[in-house]
Amino acid sequence: MTAAELPFYTAEEVAKHNSESDCWVIYRGGVYAFPEEFIMSSHPGGPVLLDAAGKDGTILFDDGPHGDSAREVLLHFRIGTLKKD
Numbered sequence: 001m002t003a004a005e006l007p008f009y010t011a012e013e014v015a016k017h018n019s020e021s022d023c024w025v026i027y028r029g030g031v032y033a034f035p036e037e038f039i040m041s042s043h044p045g046g047p048v049l050l051d052a053a054g055k056d057g058t059i060l061f062d063d064g065p066h067g068d069s070a071r072e073v074l075l076h077f078r079i080g081t082l083k084k085d
C-alpha cells in the first residue's frame, strides 16, 4: 500500500492515541503508529518518543539525532495522512 492509499485522520483523532500502548504521532503531514515494543525497547532514543504521543512530533524528530536510516524505519509505521481542517 502506498501512502496515497492510506486513510486521512484529523489532529483531533490523532490526539486520542496518546499512550505507550496506543501511540500515534504526526510527522510532516503523515500519521504514524508506534508499537509499544518500539517505544519502550527498540527506539534508540528511548521512551522520549512518548513526548510526541498524540501530537505533531516533527520538531522533536528533526531536532533529534535522526538520519536517513531513521527516516527509513519511520516509513514502516505510517498509517495515514493528516487531514487539514
Ligand code: HEM
Binding pocket: 025, 026, 027, 043, 044, 045, 046, 048, 049, 052, 057, 058, 060, 061, 064, 065, 066, 069, 070, 071, 073, 074
Ligand atoms: C516521530 C517519531 C520519533 C520521535 C519524536 C523521536 C524522538 C527522538 C528524540 C527526542 C531523541 C533524542 C533522545 C536524546 O537526546 O536522548 C531520539 C533519538 C534517536 N532516535 Fe528517535 N524519534 C522518533 C522516531 C525514530 C525512529 C523511527 C528511529 C529509527 C530507528 C529513531 C532513531 C533514533 C536514534 C538512532 C536516536 C539516537 C539515540 C542515541 O543517542 O544513541 N527515532 N529520538
